[in-house]
Amino acid sequence: MTILVIAEHDNASIKAATLNTMAAASKIGDEIHVLVAGHGAQGAAQAAAKVAGCAKVLLADAPQLAESLAENIEATVLSIAKDYSHILTPATAWGKNIAPRIAAKLDVAQISDITAVISADTFERPIYAGNAIATVQSADPVKVITVRATSFDPVAAQGASAEVETIEAAADAGVSQFVSREVTRLDRPELMSAHIVVSGGRGLGSGENYTKVLEPLADKLGAALGASRAAVDAGYVPNDYQVGQTGKIVAPQLYVAVGISGAIQHLAGMKDSKVIVAINSDEDAPIFGVADYGVVGDLNVIVPALAAHL
Incomplete structure (x- = not known):
């Protein structure tokens, strides 16, 4: 059972929510691969290779992946999806933009915002604004999951020395384009x-x-x-x-x-x-x-x- 974690990153480093997602993945199985899809993302790939529990990093580096357009990341994931039993992303705005497209193209039901792992096919997630917890079991051949980061303690950012394997990025889907991004600069913690x-x-x-x-x-x-x-x-x-x-x-x-x-x-x-x-x-x-x-x-x-x- 091999698990794929799609890393949220800024091409230079790994975002904190990815470490929490890795923690959830480690409760499902032991063989965890991390996909870093970006452009000029060698720094992020090297950072991912050091994350505790990472067995392999897959680096897809291409101009069409520079701005994390969901359509292009989805196409790259689909090219390797057959090799994995589970595909995980953080339940952040970034992850929730990508995971539904992957689930739809694989014709499986997405399991959203999990807060606990019961077994490899059974998970907990909140419903009714957190007033009830649903236990969800999936028989899908590939389980596409978003992870609520606050429910899992992050794994250590250091401790592994995984190999970095370069894979081919999917071609530009041509259905969306990056226009601009306004980034809020804070003098206090995020x-x-x-x-x-x-x-x-x-x-x-x-x-x-x-x-x-x-x-x-x-x-x-x-x-x-x-x-x-x-x-x-x-x-x-x-x-x-x-x-x-x-x-x-x-x-x-x-x-x-x-x-x-x-x-x-x-x-x-x-x-x-x-x-x-x-x-x-x-x-x-x-x-x-x-x-x-x-x-x-x-x-x-x-x-x-x-x-x-x-």
Whole structure:
């Protein structure tokens, strides 16, 4: 049983979610190959070869793979899919763009967002915004799976010395083209990989107050900033700050929820955090049902006082 992990990378290094996906793959079988599809991606291939548990790296390097267009990566994967029992990607925006195309072309059912591996053909995944866990068994000859990164501890980035084998990239599908990419540059940790997250909700009242109240606390903690859907919809912050079922799924060591009521959609994105601290003026807010520590009071007083004492 040989497993293929499609690596998310930037052509120079491997993204963190790939390490979590490797951890999930290791629970399925021992023979794990990693596909690095890109252009000028030798650096990423060498990094993948060092990842613990990697037996072989397949490097597909071609101009048409430079920007990770789903159609071109899918065609390259299909050329080698017959050699694998499982094909895994991270359940990130990148992975969720690629995996469905592969599953459709292989005529198999995709198993999405798995949170646990029961056996080689049986997996757990959340449904109903995380309020229930479905156990899914698949008899498909090739199982195409996306992995919720926060549910698996990452494997070590160092420890292996796998061979790197160059394979032929599929020709440009010619049905899409890369136009531009706008990359957000952050002075603080990236939301999905941060060890500490400070999130704000509609209770902050405005975008100006979000910045005024939360940024000093986040700076003191070295934290990433997040937000509820209500705060994003109100225009307090950009939508890439959103934590929740329709935003980003996070599981940091510490999650501080400020002015967030705790709607089910938001809880689905952060309830696996190791320690949750909730600050809200409503003592009946649902967020207190999942919080390890709760403070009832005026966030405009409590948060600055907390930041001042750190």
